Amino acid sequence: MWPVHEGCCMNIEEIINQALIAGIPQLYGKPVSSDSIQLQKTKREFEGDITLVVFPLLGISRKAPEITGQEIGTYLQEHVREVVAFNVVKGFLNLSIGDRFYLEFLNHALDEENFGIMPVCEAAETVMIEYSSPNTNKPLHLGHIRNNLLGCSVCNIIEATGKKVVRTNLVNDRGIHICKSMLAWQKWGGGETPESSGKKGDHLVGDYYVKFDQYYKQEVSGLIESGISREEAEKKAPLLLEVQEMLRKWEFGDPSVIALWKTMNEWVYIGFTETYRRLGITFDKIYYESDTYLVGRDTVLEGLKNGIFRQHPDGSVWVDLTAEGLDEKVLLRADGTSVYITQDIGTAQVRKNEYHPSRMVYVVGNEQNYHFRVLRLVLDKLGFPWAKTLYHLSYGMVELPEGKMKSREGKVVDADDLMDEMINTAREMSSGLGKLEGLSPGEKEEIFRIIGLGALKYFILKVDPVKNMTFNPRESIDFDGNTGPFIQYTHARIRSVFRKAGENGMTIPEKTRIDLSLNEKEKNILKMIHDFPLVIKDAGQSFNPSLIANYMYDVAREYNQFYHDYSILKEADSGIKDMRLLLSVLASKVIKKGMGLLGIEVPERM
């Protein structure tokens, strides 16, 4: 287990839970199991803060729900300092927690350097997380954006739960698809380079990938017209045979093919680096398939020798997974070249030996669910005890209103274009509001960038990863309501209060008095922020950034209600004014930290 968070001593559910485990046996003479203690937030329409559902305890109390609730409520009020009142409605015991608890919590949370975030200690376990995993034959598109944002955010979240994280990228830099753009460039490129054409390298290479597909389709339909079946034509098209030959040459190290491959990949990497930089994506370690596929190949051949795999008469190597309810899968082609899974078998071993992670997470789309089941089973059959530590973080596809994106046909939302578009929208919107007067053009651009990317990232991350999502470029992204800019706005607004306080010569104290009484809005914010560490923990355990995103929205909305209803700086009672200032400090910190976990920055003004 991981170390207990400092803030846990301030967790009110935990305090009540402990009291019940001790108290119920006193009341009813029987022990209580912790899963029959159900604590939840009290619904808005009832009086109280925390509710105990008493139904599961009736078997122990042997009394009616109302009576049981009364008895337990009385016990808690007498034995738990924080419980100041209670009421029972049907089978629900609603407990009121004193303001003092929340005020002490406020002081306590402000004391912590990083409230909600656990420090990573030397002895912590290591989690290796792979994301992005681009092919070097085309630029990044919206689907990759979801992958990168998810991966990056999950890394942040897991790190915030006190674990070491190795952010890793596996570049698909080899294979038949890479050869396709190479061959097309060789045939029809006329020596075009990023410099000569002014195109971003990844876009240039991607254009040739599209071009290959166009010519290939022409060839296929030509063959079909001459009387050959589609299936036959797709296998016998001259371009396909040529590209297969190129792949063989690559695997046998043909110098001219390797040289072309290096040149074109380099163009792509320069382009990718730019896209990653703008998106704010980083890696600790980058693996290349071209470095690891041979390890996989050797492993497969050894497995063949040991009788784990079978060879067909044509020379191809297979694994039989019919006993596991799957099919036979090819691991090496008849001509000896490697397939996709071959390199994954190698990469996993290289990683294990290099970092010894306790968990290896793969952020990969749900179209590869089957692939990862196979990979685990194959590694297991090979006798690697760590095979079960593989976890496929499978996420749904991003579709367009007109259907799936198809990069071969050029029907995609390009990552670079999309970021430009978002930033432009932010620019137009901000200019209309005119709140950035007096800032330099550079400062303004920085704010537009933060808002545009914030809108994009939040839009994608607020959706549960397992779900498919439709992206309508024109309508999908808003700056109002449950959006990134709404939350960013809340932060900017709070910061503005502090600036104003400074201008008026006010200082923010270290601590609040704890003998104040809180209004409903103040209490609601504190109750919500109290849950921050728990939300991070849940998000980490379920690899689900959308939990953080939706929580951030709730915090921002709650704060905005408070802000609307009460004045901070104009409050006459200095104790209350100080408390509201500190409450705002904590809220702004939590918003900044939480958004940071999503990879979203928050501006000082906007």
Next chain:
RNA sequence: GGCCCCGUAGUUCAGCUGAAUAGAACGUCAGAUUCCGGAUCUGGAAGUCGUGGGUUUGAAUCCCGCCGGGGUCACCA
């Protein structure tokens, strides 16, 4: 066809380790600015939680069937 995932207001999404009248946002209609930032706030209308069974004191949530959508079952990645 086998296996896997999804199905909640017009739309985009929460809620899914069972609990009180299913929540937001966008859109729509109606309001709130001499006052710390109106990218805000308040209110109205809008849902047989795909469908039919089952388990349970209690089901949007768990189990089974069916319907609808998607994915996958390549010597593609």
